[in-house]
Amino acid sequence: MLYMVNKAPLSSDALRTCLAVAAPGEPVLLYEDGVYAAAAGAATAPWVQQALAERPIYALRADLEARGIVRRLDGIQVIDYNGFVSLVEAHNVVPWL
Amino acid sequence: MKKVLLLMRRAPYGTVYTAEGLRSVMGLGVFEMDVALVCVGDGVYALLAGQDPAALDMKPLGASFAGLGEFGVQRFYVHAPSLAERGLAADDLVVPAAAVDDAGLQRLLAEQDAVLPF
Numbered sequence: 001m002l003y004m005v006n007k008a009p010l011s012s013d014a015l016r017t018c019l020a021v022a023a024p025g026e027p028v029l030l031y032e033d034g035v036y037a038a039a040a041g042a043a044t045a046p047w048v049q050q051a052l053a054e055r056p057i058y059a060l061r062a063d064l065e066a067r068g069i070v071r072r073l074d075g076i077q078v079i080d081y082n083g084f085v086s087l088v089e090a091h092n093v094v095p096w097l
Numbered sequence: 098m099k100k101v102l103l104l105m106r107r108a109p110y111g112t113v114y115t116a117e118g119l120r121s122v123m124g125l126g127v128f129e130m131d132v133a134l135v136c137v138g139d140g141v142y143a144l145l146a147g148q149d150p151a152a153l154d155m156k157p158l159g160a161s162f163a164g165l166g167e168f169g170v171q172r173f174y175v176h177a178p179s180l181a182e183r184g185l186a187a188d189d190l191v192v193p194a195a196a197v198d199d200a201g202l203q204r205l206l207a208e209q210d211a212v213l214p215f
């Protein structure tokens with residue numbers, strides 16, 4: 001399954017609960033305000049980093065650039081809209097709104 | 098002169114709140130009021146420098162805050178614990194903002210005639 005998260009990690013429990021449910025190896029896609037979880041230095045960074053050891057985490061480039069998130073956690077895979085489409089084609093999707 | 102504070106608690110772009118807050122504060126400029134703005138929680142992201150929403154076909158919101166002086170916004174405040182929790186510093190912001198802690202925010206809210214939430 002591909003889990004999709006669009007809420008910021010400090011004001012929503014979406015990413016935390018998603019990561020608790022998703023099996024190791026299942027990819028997570030951060031988009032819209034979800035991309036704030038890709039930021040380095042935030043209080044959420046340690047547990048996002050830990051999650052990266054167990055699964056790929058993708059972040060949509062357009063949403064990162066819009067929000068000015070330039071310092072990103074190592075291991076976050078930045079994708080464009082074509083990459084987004086490829087991921088959705090390759091997996092069944094769980095929108096974790 | 099009435100004191101009005103915009104209380105911004107949302108991240109930009111993901112919802113319409115930040116853009117609507119900006120629109121409202123520009124409208125307030127025509128009235129003779131003492132207008133200030135404080136960013137708390139994800140609201141601090143609204144002031145983050147380097148926003149480029151061209152690919153989303155949206156207007157950059159961060160840059161708009163820098164021009165609010167023309168609309169009568171006298172002071173910017175930022176909740177320091179919110180900034181620190183997000184790994185950000187004053188240097189990362191588009192405007193100089195006075196840092197307030199919880200007690201400072203409480204005082205700021207208490208001295209207003211009206212608080213407008215966005």
